[in-house]
Amino acid sequence: xxxxxxxxxxxxxxxxxxxxxxxxxxxxxxxxxxxxxxxxxxxxxxxxxxxxxxxxxxxxxxxxxxxxxxxxxxxxxxxxxxxxxxxxxxxxxxxxxxxxxxxxxxxxxxxxxxxxxxxxxxxxxxxxxxxxxxxxxx
Numbered sequence: 001x002x003x004x005x006x007x008x009x010x011x012x013x014x015x016x017x018x019x020x021x022x023x024x025x026x027x028x029x030x031x032x033x034x035x036x037x038x039x040x041x042x043x044x045x046x047x048x049x050x051x052x053x054x055x056x057x058x059x060x061x062x063x064x065x066x067x068x069x070x071x072x073x074x075x076x077x078x079x080x081x082x083x084x085x086x087x088x089x090x091x092x093x094x095x096x097x098x099x100x101x102x103x104x105x106x107x108x109x110x111x112x113x114x115x116x117x118x119x120x121x122x123x124x125x126x127x128x129x130x131x132x133x134x135x136x137x138x
Contacts (some may be wrong), residue, residue, distance in 0.1 A: 004011045007129065010013070010022070011058075012048060012061075013052035014042060014054070015054075015058060017036060018030065018034060018040070018051065018055075019034045019037065020032055020033075020034050020054075020055060020056060020058060021033050021034065023060055023094065023129070025063075025065075025066050026055070026066050027066065027067075028063055028064075028067050028099035029063050029066070029096070029097065029098045029099075029129075030058075030059045030060070030061075030063040030065070030096070030097045030098075030104075031059060031074070031094060031095070031097075032055055032058050032059050032062065032064030032094070032095050033092060033093065033094040033095070034051070034055055034092075034093060035090070035091070035092045035093075035094060036051070036087050036088060036089050036091045036092075037072070037089065038089055038091060041089060045088075046086035046087060047086065047087040047088070047089075047091075047093075048087055049081070049083055051087075051127060052083065052093075052113055052121070052122045053081050053124075054083060054096075055093070055095040055113065056081060056095045056097065056111050056112075056113055056122065056124040057076055057079055057124075057126075058094055058095065058097075059095035059097030059111050059124075059130065060097035060098075060109040060111045060126050061074065061075075061076060061097070061109075062097060063097040063098050063099050063109060064099055064102065064107050064109060064128050064130075067099055067107075068130060069100055069107055071132060071133065071134065072083045072130055072131065072132055072133075073119070073130070073131055073133065073134045073135060074107065074128045074129060074130045074136070075128065075129050076126060076127075076128055076129075076137070077106070077125035077126075077127045077128060077129045078126055078127045079124055079125075079127075080124065080125050080126065081122055081123070081124050082122060082123045082124075083121075083122050084120055084121055084122055084123065085119065085120070085121045085122075085128075086121075087115065087121055091115050091116065092115070092120060093113055093114070093115055093116075094114055094115075094116075095111060095112070095113045095124075096111055096112055096113075096114070097109060097110070097124070098110060102130075103130075104130070105129065105130050105131070106127055106128065106129060106130065107127070107128040107130060108122075108125075108126075108127060109124075109125070109126045109127070109128060110124065110125050110126075111123070111124040113126075120124075122131075
């Protein structure tokens with residue numbers, strides 16, 4: 001994290017819309033959580049897989065952000081989600097992400113999603129691109 005950056009970080013836009021909450025960030029690890037609401041449910045009455053993918057993507061990306069230099073930036077190049085169990089309205093789910101290996105231009109990441117009883121709900125594995133210049137914000 002950059003010096004003076006707010007911790008825990010807040011989530012703008014999409015993260016705020018889905019109710020994402022920061023838990024911890026640092027040393028190549030990131031943990032975020034969300035409580036599954038009615039708005040997260042799919043036609044089958046369980047949380048949409050996109051919710052799992054979004055919070056896992058955030059946890060894995062956050063883990064890498066905790067290790068990059070202030071002038072660097074990163075983005076998801078690939079993420080693979082394995083859905084193990086469904087999540088239901090009212091459940092609190094927590095995504096943890098960590099850096100497996102960070103190179104100059106790529107990082108390999110892993111993570112998992114668990115419910116409040118520590119049951120494994122999903123896993124993730126991904127590759128992040130790293131570049132030397134932060135994008136300009138319009």
